[in-house]
Amino acid sequence: MTAPRVAMVAGETSGDLLAGLILDGLKAQWPGLQSMGIGGAQMRARGFDAWWDSQRLAVHGYNLEVFQRLAELLRTRRQLRERLLAAPPSVFVGVDAPDFNLGLEADLRARGIKTVHFVCPSIWAWRANRVEKIRRAADHVLCIFPFEPALLASHGIAATYVGHPLASVIPLVPDRQAARRRLGLSPQALVLAVLPGSRNSEIRHIAPAFFAAAALVRQAFPAVEIVVPAVPSLIDEVRSAARAAGLESQVRILAGQSHDALAACDCTLIASGTATLEAALFKRPMVIGYRMQSLSWRLMRRKQLQPWVGLPNILCGAFVVPELLQDAATPEALAAEVLRWLRARENSPSTIEALEQRFTALHHELQRDTARLAADAIQKVVSST
Structure with a gap:
């Protein structure tokens, strides 16, 4: 079979990572693969022709912030659609970014272009009304969680469980000391990683509370090392937030390196x-926090179907790690939960061990040959009549 032309759209850093792994599988099956569309550094490293960068799709919130950038997003989608219709690809693969991709997929599919959506929108968590949009948009859905294909099948949507790509990238037993050597950290140091998000608006809404909480943790544990992986383009904003909390000289801001x-x-x-x-796949205790504009928060909460928001809790079906959201995400509350984990290292190591065991079981459940399974499913879509 002649190598296909695969158009793809991936939004933000996480989508770029997922799409890059899928491109590995497609290129293994079709060495002459041509791929183009919207993507980031991981995709470009696989030979992807990025007509626009994936960060263009980075928005934060439910409706309000999307509305503020609506004209730009619609213009980009219209230009991409026209370009793809002028030279139709063998298949279009939308990676996450459902607000952008599902509408585009529906338009392309209506014009005879086969479509695959990778990462089932969280219809099991919130916005269940999206299922009808998925049915119109996608010939096939690639699912990263094992319970999703049956749910989609009940709505007449073809789907394949391909596992979560990150479960194959992250080792079952992470090497803590090797990571510390790479980061120049002491083997014996107490280390707190602060990850306030990968979008500019997340840094604006979340980082102030996170850094204020880190300052409180440092008061209790003055020797704690604080590392902050940041998207390189947002390092100045992250540094400014750390400075505002009086932590500029007490944190180590990293250019990426979130896995380390x-x-x-x-x-x-x-x-x-x-x-x-x-973080769960690295088997690490965590405190999940989130803040967004108040209107966006109220709109999102009305659509929520489960009591959990954090993926580790959703997948485990329980509050295995604390979640502090919106008004509950105060510096004091966030710091108290972090301190509970840090003190458990000495006072209740069995609590840490139980969490690690639960996350290890989750890792095994999500670990599949995602790149191959996804490429096989895409090949079947391409070759179908």
């Missing part, structure tokens, strides 16, 4: 999102 930070740390204070699953 998570592998090295004893606990992480982390914004809700894909990074929390990464």
Whole structure:
């Protein structure tokens, strides 16, 4: 079979990472693969022709902030759609970014272009009304959680469980000391990783409370080492937030290196999102926090279907790690939960061990040959009549 032309759209840093791994599988099956669309550094490293950068799709909130950038997003989607219709690809693969991708997929599919959506929107958590939009948009859905294909099948949507790509990238037994050596940290140091998000607006809303909490943790543990992996383009904003909390000289801001930070740390204070699953796969205690504009928060909460927001809690079906959201995400409350984990290292090590065992079981459940399974499913879509 001639190597196909695969158009893709991935939004933000996490989508770029996921799409890069999928490109590995596609290129293994089709060495002459051509791929193009919207992507980031991970995709470009695989030979992807990025017509626009994935960060263009980075928005924060439910409706309000999307509305503020609506004209730009709609213009980008219209230009991309016109370009793809002018030279139709063999298949379009939308990676996450459902607000952008599902509408584009529906338009392309209506014009005869086959479509695959990678990462099932969280219809099991909130916004269940999206299922009808998925049915119109996607010929096939690639699912990263094992319970999703049956749910989609009940709505007449073809789907394949491909595992979570991160479960194959992150080792089952992370090497804490190797990560510390790479970061120049002492083997005996007490390390807190602070991850306030990968979007400018997340830094604006979340970082002040996170850094204020880190300052309180430092009062209790003056020797704690604080590492902060940041998207390189947002390092100045992260540094400014640390400075405002009086921590500029007490934190180590990293250009990326989030996996090293998570592998090295004893606990992480982390914004809700894909990074929390990464922290779980690194078997690390965490405190999940999140803040957004109040209107966006009220709109989102009305659509929530489960009591949990953090992915580790959703997948475990219990509050295995604390979540402090919106008004509850005060510096004092965040610091108290971090300190509870740090003190458990000495006072209740069995608590830490039980969490590690639970996260190890989750890791095994999510670990599949995602790149191959996704490429096989995409190949079947491409070859179907």
